[in-house]
Amino acid sequence: MVCLSAVVAGCAAPTGREAPSSRAGRSAAPVEAGAGSASAGSTADRGAPRPPAVPLALPGLARSEEESSSEAVARRETAGRAALETAHRWGVDRLPLEAPQRPVSKPELKPVQGVKLQDGRPPVVYRVPTDEKIVFLTVDDGAEKDPEFSRMAAELGVPLSTFVADYLAREDYGYFRDLAAQGDAVNNHTINHRNLKVLGYDQQRDEICRQQDRLEEQIGTRPRLFRPPYGEYNDDTLRAAGSCGIEAVPLWNEEAFPDHMEYRYDDQRLHSGDIILTHFRGTDLWPGTMPDLLRKVVNEVTSQGFALARLDDYL
Ligand SMILES: [Zn+2]
Incomplete structure (x- = not known):
């Protein structure tokens, strides 16, 4: 240790x-x-x-x-x-395992466990179909903008896919521009982080598509990935997201906290292609800092023999 x-x-x-x-x-x-x-x-x-x-x-x-x-x-x-x-x-037990080179083309999504496909809608994905020993770290919302976290991820070679809500990010989009500049992805998590299922189609479209425009303007690239707040969505959500350029809707199988991990499946283990959710949060909201959180993830993932890869390279 x-x-x-x-x-x-x-x-x-x-x-x-x-x-x-x-x-x-x-x-x-x-x-x-x-x-x-x-x-x-x-x-x-x-x-x-x-x-x-x-x-x-x-x-x-x-x-x-x-x-x-x-x-x-x-x-x-x-x-x-x-x-x-x-x-x-x-302070990690060891460096993360090195991920394989990014795939030349993204894996074809089939209706297997962890993937929900529907004609004319972006796919909903809890787990990327792959045989590689890789998992993906996704970071949501955007409240805590800790430069130590960005630096730690870069130095450890941990790629991040972030899902950013405008109402939390707007005070400092520069933080997310810096993440994008170091190779991390900045994706869509709506304008106001509302439960989309209680909204009609037009309101959902406004929440999703306006954030597409905002991120394109602030970060310089238009996201391809979108995650609905709380993981709550309905068919209107997928239809609205697809209408403004969203190609996939990644959800998650595990959630990470500074002091523990929560697993969806009974075996309480990671599986190839699993998507891990965590959040940009400070010590007012959970028991640790963002570096504590990343240390927990790296140690868990590495000890189970997995590397951390970049979700946007696979979806
Ligand atoms: Zn969220």
Whole structure:
């Protein structure tokens, strides 16, 4: 375990089981050798393929064997140290597993568990059909605009898909522009965050389509994804969303909080393609900060053997 109180105070209290000397000793070896796909702390634009993980076996000997192997060892040591420092800085048990490269084309949606298809309507998706060991983190509403959270997600290489309501975001759309600039997606969560099921078609269309226009104006791209507040929708919702360019309506199978996860299924586990919901919330609304929340998600997801991928690349 790595110190879990790193974010605010700096991680200065290693446990007795893991003295600083043991950490320093491990840093000379490839990081997290048990999981060959651990990322080397990529901060690259998640719109582009992420760089490959630090190889655990030496690559083929291209030039003289001596030169190539010594350079490779040095590179691995440097990358390993950087990865450990990044994990240590944010207090996660280990770096997130590296997601596979984004798919060339989005997977075809079929009427399987977790996908609801209806002619002429955007599909409703709780879980993306995939065999990859990936899940997706989605963050809703927009009240808490914590720059530490954005930085932590970028440094850990965690891609976010956000669903933003105008009434919460309008005081500072710059925060969401910054998220978009680091490769995260900013999607539609209506203007006023009302329960759409109690509204007529025209009011629903106003709530959804006006937020399409607003996000296009504020962020620079028109969202393709829309999530109804509270997950409440009816056929008018889907029809209205489709009429202003929405291509899919992702809901969720798990909800994450700073101190626990809630699972939809009895096995209380993640499944490939699951969509995880969480919120931009501050300590007035739940027991922790946004970095605490992300630490909880990364540790849960990684310990179950999953990588976090970008939902907008798959829907
Ligand atoms: Zn919401």
